[in-house]
Amino acid sequence: MRNFRKMMISGLAVAAAVLMLSGTAFADGVIIAPGVTIPSHDTSSMGPGPGGPGAGTAGTDTTANVSDGQQTEQQSGQPAEQTPAVPAETQPAAEAQGPAAAGTEAQQTGEQAQAAAATDEASLIAQSLQDQYRIFPTADPNIVISRGRKIDVTKPLLALTYDDGPQTAAGNRIIDAFDKYGQRTTFFMVGDRVPSRAAEVQRMAADGHELANHTYSHTYLNKVGAETIRSQVQKCNDVIEQTTGIRPRIMRLPGGNRNDTVIANVAMPIILWNVDTRDWDHRNTAKIVDAIMGKVKSGDVVLMHELYDATAAATEIIVPQLVEQGFQLVTVSELAALKGVELAAHKIYYSF
Ligand SMILES: [Zn+2]
Numbered sequence: 001m002r003n004f005r006k007m008m009i010s011g012l013a014v015a016a017a018v019l020m021l022s023g024t025a026f027a028d029g030v031i032i033a034p035g036v037t038i039p040s041h042d043t044s045s046m047g048p049g050p051g052g053p054g055a056g057t058a059g060t061d062t063t064a065n066v067s068d069g070q071q072t073e074q075q076s077g078q079p080a081e082q083t084p085a086v087p088a089e090t091q092p093a094a095e096a097q098g099p100a101a102a103g104t105e106a107q108q109t110g111e112q113a114q115a116a117a118a119t120d121e122a123s124l125i126a127q128s129l130q131d132q133y134r135i136f137p138t139a140d141p142n143i144v145i146s147r148g149r150k151i152d153v154t155k156p157l158l159a160l161t162y163d164d165g166p167q168t169a170a171g172n173r174i175i176d177a178f179d180k181y182g183q184r185t186t187f188f189m190v191g192d193r194v195p196s197r198a199a200e201v202q203r204m205a206a207d208g209h210e211l212a213n214h215t216y217s218h219t220y221l222n223k224v225g226a227e228t229i230r231s232q233v234q235k236c237n238d239v240i241e242q243t244t245g246i247r248p249r250i251m252r253l254p255g256g257n258r259n260d261t262v263i264a265n266v267a268m269p270i271i272l273w274n275v276d277t278r279d280w281d282h283r284n285t286a287k288i289v290d291a292i293m294g295k296v297k298s299g300d301v302v303l304m305h306e307l308y309d310a311t312a313a314a315t316e317i318i319v320p321q322l323v324e325q326g327f328q329l330v331t332v333s334e335l336a337a338l339k340g341v342e343l344a345a346h347k348i349y350y351s352f
Contacts, residue, residue, distance in 0.1 A: 125149065129208050132246060135337055146334055147208035149182050156298035158327045159335040159352075160315070161273065163188045163214055163252060165306030166197040166204075173312035175200075175207060177319045183329035185209050187306060188252040188271075191216035191236030198243050205244040210331035213237055213251035213268065221266070222257040229265040250332055250343065258348075269343035271332050273303035274351040279311045288314035293321060299339055299352045301332060 124136050129148040136145040142154050151157075165171050165187055178185050187204055189211065194201055205211055215221065216235035219228065233251060241247040251268045263270075277291040288311060292302060304311050322329060336343050339352040 121145070129206070132205075132208065132210070133249060133333060135334070144338070147184050147210075147331065149184075149208070151328055151330065151334070151338070153338055156325075156327045157330050157335055157338055158296055158298065158300055158302070158322065159186060159332045160292075160302045160304065160318075160329055161186045161188060161212075161252075161271075161332060162304050162306040162311070164218065165189050166193055166200045167306045168197050168200045170309055170312040171197075171200050171306050172203070173309075174306060174315045175203060175209065177312075177315045178209065178329065179207050181319055181323045181329075183319060183323065184331050184334065185329060186212050186250075186332045188212045188214035189236070189240065190214050190218045191239045194239045194243050201240065201243050205246050210250075210333055211240050211244060211246055211248050212271070212332065213240070213248040215251075215254055218254045220255055220257045221253055221262045222259045226261055226265045229262055230267075233266055233268060263346055263348070267345045269336075269345060270348045271301065272348055272350050273301045275300050275302040277302065277304050277311075277314075279308055279314070280305050283308050283310045285310045285313040285317070289317050292318050296322075296327075298327075299335065301335070301349075301351050 121138070124138075124145045125148055128134065128136055128145050132147055134146075138145060138150075142152055144151050144153060162171075162174060162185060166189055171187070174185070187201075187209060189201065191213075201211065213233060213236045215232040216239070217232060219232050221229045221232065224232070236251075237248050249268065250271045251266060252271050253262065253266070256272050258266075258270075275292065275296055277288045279288045288304065292314075296302060304315075319329065330338065333343070335352050336349070341349070341352050343349065
């Protein structure tokens with residue numbers, strides 16, 4: 001703990017005052033950089049909102065109709081190990097005070113300020129795991145705290161995403177791979193699969209990964225009417241919230257399939273992708289790795305599927321390689337926010 005604390009004390013004395021939690025300093029929509037704000041959408045209303053039919057559909061998309069709906073695995077939910085949240089320092093300055101004869105009053109004050117700064121950073125990291133849609137500024141304009149770790153906004157940011165889960169066997173391997181390197185990912189989940197795999201989904205949330213909506217039954221929404229579209233989206237949000245306490249804020253259309261009725265009735269930001277590994281098709285680890293390594297750039301959104309062992313194996317290979325290359329793996333909501341994009345309902349996004 002002492003070494004950890006020393007690591008955390010890195011010239012952040014000035015940050016102490018900045019980072020003191022006043023209750024108002026980090027309101028929703030907090031500014032993390034000039035022009036960059038974190039949106040706080042209310043996705044509870046499922047009715048058509050601003051934007052209307054066809055809003056945000058510009059852009060070339062040749063990847064619709066992807067058959068990403070294979071759900072043949074028969075894994076039942078298995079208990080997952082809960083990874084504890086980053087512990088908050090609860091004894092500020094206690095070690096820094098030391099014997100009164102150890103230094104001057106000024107030195108003691110400086111040490112206490114450093115300890116306070118470290119304590120505040122640790123508590124912000126812990127708080128960011130609880131308040132997962134907020135990004136917390138630090139005294140360093142290039143560093144923010146989000147979902148339980150620090151992010152350097154000057155480095156490349158990449159969102160790897162996994163559809164069609166939860167699927168406990170591959171899912172826990174994927175979570176392990178991200179957690180091992182302090183990285184984050186996004187799971188677009190099918191609602192009716194969640195209750196029997198609750199422990200895995202709760203682990204995703206506890207570890208800071210993003211829980212996202214992929215409809216309740218993996219329904220191709222272009223094949224159904226407005227009422228079903230709305231219920232498919234809402235029921236998925238409901239079951240994830242009931243399981244974890246966290247309501248998704250983004251969704252992905254099964255197969256990418258849509259029409260004007262779909263766009264008008266999906267009252268959430270719609271996240272597609274700009275890099276397709278086609279893992280559902282070949283289920284080949286080397287091909288998945290090859291589709292990503294050397295081909296991705298900052299702002300990209302990569303499509304994979306949680307269902308396959310080949311995808312889990314590829315994840316175990318690519319996460320350390322991407323980190324070595326300087327990429328920071330972030331959730332889709334983080335990627336949008338850090339790229340200055342305010343996500344809006346009824347709009348489609350491919351990359352940021
Ligand atoms: Zn799917």
